[in-house]
Amino acid sequence: MLSVKTPEEVLEIINKEFDFSMQPEEVSIFEASGRVLAEPVISEENVPTFNRSTVDGYALAASDTFGCSDSIPALMNVKGQVLMGEDGADIRLGIGECAYVPTGGAIPEGADAVVMIEYVEDYKDGTVGIQKPIAPGGNIIFKGDDVFPGKEVLPKGRLLNSADIGALAALGILKVTVSPRPLVGIISTGDELVDIDETPKDGQIRDVNSAMLSAFIQEAGGSARMYGIVQDDEAILRAALEKALDECDMVLISGGSSVGTKDATCRIIEEKGEILLHGIAMKPGKPTILGKADGKPVFGLPGHPVAAFFVSRLFVSAMLRKMLGQTSALRTVSAQISEAVSANHGRAQYMGVTLSEKEGRTIASPVHTKSGLITSLAGTDGFFCIDRDCEGLSAGSEIQIITF
Amino acid sequence: MLSVKTPEEVLEIINKEFDFSMQPEEVSIFEASGRVLAEPVISEENVPTFNRSTVDGYALAASDTFGCSDSIPALMNVKGQVLMGEDGADIRLGIGECAYVPTGGAIPEGADAVVMIEYVEDYKDGTVGIQKPIAPGGNIIFKGDDVFPGKEVLPKGRLLNSADIGALAALGILKVTVSPRPLVGIISTGDELVDIDETPKDGQIRDVNSAMLSAFIQEAGGSARMYGIVQDDEAILRAALEKALDECDMVLISGGSSVGTKDATCRIIEEKGEILLHGIAMKPGKPTILGKADGKPVFGLPGHPVAAFFVSRLFVSAMLRKMLGQTSALRTVSAQISEAVSANHGRAQYMGVTLSEKEGRTIASPVHTKSGLITSLAGTDGFFCIDRDCEGLSAGSEIQIITF
Known part of the structure; x- marks a missing residue:
């Protein structure tokens, strides 16, 4: 008989005893929200893709402004205006020349700073007066300042959300490599179980766990396959478990209120692998089994739905995160x-x-x-x-x- | 020109100005996680469905134990034992009779209390000694104590999760009435936009918002339909908006960096309804429009993806919650x-x-x-x-x- 484990020990067992290598898949970013990155996303581009202004103002050579002031403004010829969505390189600035640039606009060639419009007086004759000096690089964000080719934009194991999708779109990345959704087989056992749509007689209970666990697995990023209610009979249980192990990446067997069923579950797991724990020091949830059969995790969950729920939220979800390679913790x-x-x-x-x-x-x-x-x-x-x-x-x- | 609103005022406008009455739909509880209840769930059953013991012990008539103690135990005949999953009513207890009941087991007829096994001495001759008196109702949870016919189990507006699904299954409820997923049309405008798979030239940017907003709408419980990139042209924009209004429950128009496009968007909305706000006192996100056209909400979102993201997270999601009738707040x-x-x-x-x-x-x-x-x-x-x-x-x- 194996000893009862604490919740912390159970998480350690999940972490140490299992090693999953599922074949990653490529999905469109339009379907990638809620999926987990199987590979880091590395940029092939610069962000921004061109030198751009962070203010509304006049682009110029910073050296032209050195020494100017309110009382002695630097006089500059306005060579034009950069429009949003236009190619700023159309304008080339020389000494004593400037161009109007809106926030986000491209910096013309020859300019290395942008003076905010507040410090510029427009003389309405094609010239402006610059009233405050600026250092080279002022109010400009340069090409590649945020992201550059080779930079890791999103790490492996990231659970993608819509902000991430936006970043991927901005980088021109249409497809990402994600972990497949683990397929989880669900078996309910117990002679006292009846289908949800039946009215239980005294002493009978409805098979709550199949519906609840199936919903939970989907919430946690997996897919559920149900194998129905299995009677307390070793041969039938063995057949169901073998089928589920064959088809799925993980199997949850819930219930088995009789000692015979628990023992049978353990025997079948041991034939195909080993029992890793038999009991968790938690309430509710104590009568939990975790084993490895054909290299796959098999949970023997308590039949009591509240207990099965807490064990799933804590440990089945941890196993799923491990399968997905998901790095984020429970928030x-x-x-x-x-x-x-x-x-x-x-x-x-x-x-x-x-x-x-x-x-x-x-x-x-x-x-x-x-x-x-x-x-x-x-x-x-x-x-x-x-x-x-x-x-x-x-x-x-x-x-x-x-x-x- | 309408005045700029604070974020609090925007939420008030969403709450006051819109009234949605979408046709609810019935779904299986196996597909109900993440959906919002359009009607409260009322139980037709009792929980528990029979009187059950909350301890391992002996069921009996409480009056038989009055006056007993360690030194003067009440002598009782053991009439049998209730098994889990069996009908407790097989046993009927009379005066001076008791029966063993495990935790969760059915209370036999004639019993109105359960004495914990710790206070019972088994004389191994078919009799036991009760060493502590118990009040009527002690250690019993009666039929309907938790839930009874007519009790509201889940309120209208509840966002269902797997624990709720478990509760529904336990009550034999296989289908629930939920709000339909709102269909949200997404239009991107701007001559500077290019498709995600293109490499933008200087001054051009990729259409980030279509992908990001589509992912966000799905995360928030809606469905997205994309209408592509629309050039800064009033006739083309009008045609796209009319199509989207015709097919969808809400429309998001993002971008329109040119003043002309913003004005055109306003004109088209005003022909079909009214502008409710023009500008939000937030950063980023100021250039936001909200209008009502054909009774449906139309957001004019900033073209800047970060601004569009924050406005969506705060206000488009509030509108979606209102459409869904979802009561839970942002956590x-x-x-x-x-x-x-x-x-x-x-x-x-x-x-x-x-x-x-x-x-x-x-x-x-x-x-x-x-x-x-x-x-x-x-x-x-x-x-x-x-x-x-x-x-x-x-x-x-x-x-x-x-x-x-």
């Missing part, structure tokens, strides 16, 4: 707990919360339920952990919420 | 700013950040860029606002980040 939100929570000994305890705003603070209200059934999580916004060493939290304590 | 994360930020006068200023963890605190590092180009937002995790009245932030100040 948490700081909140004040609305009421005192009593101490918890020996096991990390997870509790659902609803979030609200009060005087600019985020308030987390723990959800109370007598049953601990999955309906208690309906309408919640996230959850938090009461550490196993925690001696209780007073009302108003700062806690970290993992949001849904 | 923010508290973070400490890594460095001092200088004051900003007159306009709310938005800045991208990267987030990191340091000694249990979330640190937000503002992204510096000379160009303010969209590539500067690549790899950022969110953004924050420097209020228009802010006199600067010192390093370590607490700020609220809107995450991507």
Whole structure:
């Protein structure tokens, strides 16, 4: 019998014991939001692509302005005006010449600075007076200042969002190489399970986990394939697990309330690999198994939907991130707990919360339920952990919420 | 000329001026994650569906235990044992009788309390001794305690997640009524724009906004339809806008760097409705138009991708939430700013950040860029606002980040 692991140890096992090398795929940037980069994106271009002005003003040679002032402006001939969307190189400036350039406009040849319009007096006769000297490079962003060929724009493992897509478009990158969506097989076991559309008799329960886990896998960037409800029978379970292992990248078996089913699950995994943990020191979620079969992760999740939910959010999602090569961590939100929570000994305890705003603070209200059934999580916004060493939290304590 | 509005006023306009009544649609709970409820979900069932024990112990009539103690236990006959997944009503208990019930097991008829196994001595002859009295209802969760027929389980406007899907499955609800995904038309204007796969000549820029806005609309729960790049010509713009208004629920026109295009956009909107605002006191993002044409919202977004991005994140998303009837607000994360930020006068200023963890605190590092180009937002995790009245932030100040 393997010992029970702490949540931290489980994350370590996931990190150490598994090594995925899934074939990356190329997708259009129009379909890339929410996908994870399998390779870094390296620019082949400069940003900006030309020297441009950061202000509305007059482009000129900075040396022409040295020594000028309010009272003794530098007199310059206006050679023209750069329009947005036009090629600034049409104008060439010599000594004593300048050109009007709008913000973002191209800097004409011969200019190495732009004087803001506030410091220029227009004499309306084709000449202007510059009232303030400027240093070379002033108010110009040069070609390649932000991005240059060879620069890494986005790292491998980045979960792409619409701002990233915008940056890719700006660089002329139409396709990116991303990790494939892991295919996750879902098996529900237990003689007490009935389909969702049936009315359970006393002692029976609906197969909540298939629907919930399938939705969760999609939220976490995978694809789900369901293998239905499997009765508590070793031969049937073996056939289902073998099929799922054959077709999928990871398998979740939930339930198996009978000791026989748990044991059968372990036996089948051990034939094809090994059991890595048998029990997690958390509440709810203790009766969790993690194994490796044919090199693929197999989770034996608790049948209790709330327990299966927390284990999935914490550990199945960590496995998915590892498969995807996703580098970003779970993002948490700081909140004040609305009421005192009593101490918890020996096991990390997870509790659902609803979030609200009060005087600019985020308030987390723990959800109370007598049953601990999955309906208690309906309408919640996230959850938090009461550490196993925690001696209780007073009302108003700062806690970290993992949001849904 | 309409006056420039503050960000708060823009949200008020969105809230007051638009009233959407889109035909809701029914979807399977297997496809419902990420959708918004158009109707509240009302339970037709009880949760739990039967009276169940919250502990491992002996079910009995509480009155049988009154007056018992360690030294004078109440002697009871064990009538049997309730198994998980079995119908508890098989056993009927009379006076002086009890039955073993595991946690979650059904309470037999005749019992109104469960004494925890710790307070029961088993004499191994079919009788047990109860060492502690219990009140009626003790350690029982009654049918309907959590949820009962007619109870609202999830409110209208809820953005569904996998925990909600689990709750729906538990209640036997296979389909939910959700808001349709709003179809958003995207038009890019400007003679300086070229397709993403082209190499811009000096003064030209790639059409970044079509790709970025399309990705953003999908992230925010809508569907995007692209109408391509439209030249700065009133007749062509009119034809594109009329087509988009005809086919879509909202239209985004980005760009139009020339005054002529902005004016033409306004004229076309005014023929079909009205301009609601012309300019937002924010940076970047000032040159934004919002109008109503054929009763539908039309945004005239800045051509500058960073400005278009912030305006979309703040106001296009607010409009989408209003169309979807989505009640949840933008979720923010508290973070400490890594460095001092200088004051900003007159306009709310938005800045991208990267987030990191340091000694249990979330640190937000503002992204510096000379160009303010969209590539500067690549790899950022969110953004924050420097209020228009802010006199600067010192390093370590607490700020609220809107995450991507």
